Amino acid sequence: MSTIAEFRLSTTEMALADTLEYVPDATVRLETAVSRTLSGLWVLDAEREAIESAFEADPTVESATLLVRTDEGLLYDVEFAEDARRLCDELLAEGGSLLEARGADGSWQVRMRFRDREKLCRTHDRLLESGVNIDVRRVTDLDETTATHTRLTPEQQEALSAAFELGYFEIPRRISMEELADELDISHQALSERLRRAYETLVDAELQPTNGSS
Known part of the structure; x- marks a missing residue:
């Protein structure tokens, strides 16, 4: 981890x-x-x-x-x-x-x-x-406790943390998707999938209270 x-x-x-x-x-x-x-x-x-x-x-x-x-x-x-x-x-x-x-x-x-x-x-x-x-x-440590709290898997937590720390979300970006994948020692496709699923999880967590109260 x-x-x-x-x-x-x-x-x-x-x-x-x-x-x-x-x-x-x-x-x-x-x-x-x-x-x-x-x-x-x-x-x-x-x-x-x-x-x-x-x-x-x-x-x-x-x-x-x-x-x-x-x-x-x-x-x-x-x-x-x-x-x-x-x-x-x-x-x-x-x-x-x-x-x-x-x-x-x-x-x-x-x-x-x-x-x-x-x-x-x-x-x-x-x-x-x-x-x-x-x-x-x-x-x-980006451990399972952290992942459970955020509803992200450890791999998604790691990918998001690295993307944020290395400037992937900045404008202009300081690191490309390919470079970020190399940093994490995974394929470009695997990183893209982890980030996509992490976005879905975070959006769902953000919208869920609103949906539940309607």
Whole structure:
């Protein structure tokens, strides 16, 4: 059964410690749709000149290219140094999916989805063995109790949670149906069916009280 874990890592152990010290008001956020390569990085609340100077001085950054500027912030294509890439490999070694990673005030707030608690524990132990301190703040299992409460099956609950976390419902979408199916390690058809049945269940649950009172 899928497990969602939220934890904190120091920027000195992950990446961009110098950048966030140089531009203390900045917040950085990894683009989850491409998180497996650690390439898309949003920078919020920072001027372009300041953040690019910080990137140049930061030993964890090999290169940074501005892709787009929006009202939300600056999106960079960042190539991280080997040590930072190694930590990413440690995080993803057990098949976990990086849902969110946000850096500010000297720490990274990370949210990941694992297939079960055992894989989360393996990741935790792997990081500790590598000398990385990981502060687990919250663990949530998408178990049968959760599914019963929502009237969704565990598989439907997992699919909806992943779709929401990875931006499938956003406009424009941050992840396609095919990419989402790959994240869940199921076929496109299976994912489409799970989401369709989940929609039906939620709509029925929402309309049922109204129908019952008429």
